[in-house]
Amino acid sequence: MIDAKRRTLLKGSLGASAIGIAVSAGLLTPGTVLANWPKAAFAATETDAALNDLLGSASTETSDQVKIKAPDIAENGAVVPVTVESDVAGAKSIAIIAAGNGTPLIASFDLGADAIPFVSTRIKMAKTADVIAVVQTESGLLSAAKPVKVTIGGCGG
Amino acid sequence: MAGNIKIRAKSSNGVTTVKALMSHEMETGLRKDKATGEPIPAHFIQEVTGKWNDQVVMTAFWSGGVSKNPYLSFKFNGGEKGESVEISWVDNQGQSESGTAEIS
Structure with missing residues (x-):
């Protein structure tokens, strides 16, 4: 007992x-586990795979209606200011991608009814690469790219 | 680790511009502790919600690729002086923070 x-x-x-x-x-x-957080898209190691997971398509059309502002040369890849703006009507979301990063998708912004297609933030870049902005509209994906030269990477230890 | 959120919201010509500065390590999980060689666990903000008068204006989903102590700016149509803007975030470890500001 x-x-x-x-x-x-x-x-x-x-x-x-x-x-x-x-x-x-x-x-x-x-x-x-956040229900809406696009886990697969953020884990994707290729830009196209990330876009497929995030938006269901990777076929983007380069458009001058999408404006991306980032420095030509980033001395510190850990802090690269990026601003994305668009004058396209009915923009639903904006994605920011650093094409040279191990997992390229940095951020995705869902725009509410009153939101203006404008976001500005600061991102990490592992190496010299394009920063790509993808704006999701009713009729498809519009994109713009801006090459940024990185002199010190921001993702390693 | 988690600190307060600094928020500025300014209305001009019917458009409100919100600027926010959050306090967070934004650790990717890929870095190693230089002294011990041990990987530093991922710890980053996953979701940021921006509200105007309790109505969601913008939801951001982030990876660890957003810089440490993140800066975020967004804009929306409308917004009067004195109305409230709220920003809240949740990170991958379940921590959260929120802050409000009056539109000026």
Whole structure:
């Protein structure tokens, strides 16, 4: 009887500590999975694959209705200011891609009804490459690219 | 790690421009600790929501490719002086933060 109880106690405490270890190792972190976050698109290692996962298509049309502002030379790849603006009607979302990064998709912005197609942020670039902006409209994907020379990469350690 | 969000919202000619500065490490998960050689776990903001008078104007999905202490600016039609703009974020470890500002 005493032995049996001791066994239960042992089992119980072992189980509890295993869960504790899993939580501290980040395996069971609550809220890790955000329903809308496009996980596959962000994990994609090619621009086309990322666009396919994100927008269902990688066929973009270069358009002067999409304007992308980024420096010609970025001395620090860890902080590259990028501004994307468009005057196209009915823009639904804007994606920012650093073509030379291991996982090229940096960010995707869903635009609400009142939003103007304009976003500005700062991104990391691993090496000299194009920064690509893709604007999703009713009739397809419009894009613009801007080459940025990176003298120190911003993704390595 | 998580700090407050600095927000400026300015209305001009019927358009409100919002500028925000968030405080976050934005760790990609690819870097290694130089002293120990151990990989530094990914820790970055995944989702940012911008609201005007409690109505969502813009939702951003981010990877670890957005720079440390992220800057974000967006614009929307409408917005009067004194109305509120709220920005909130959630990161991949489930932490979150939000802040509000009055449109000026």
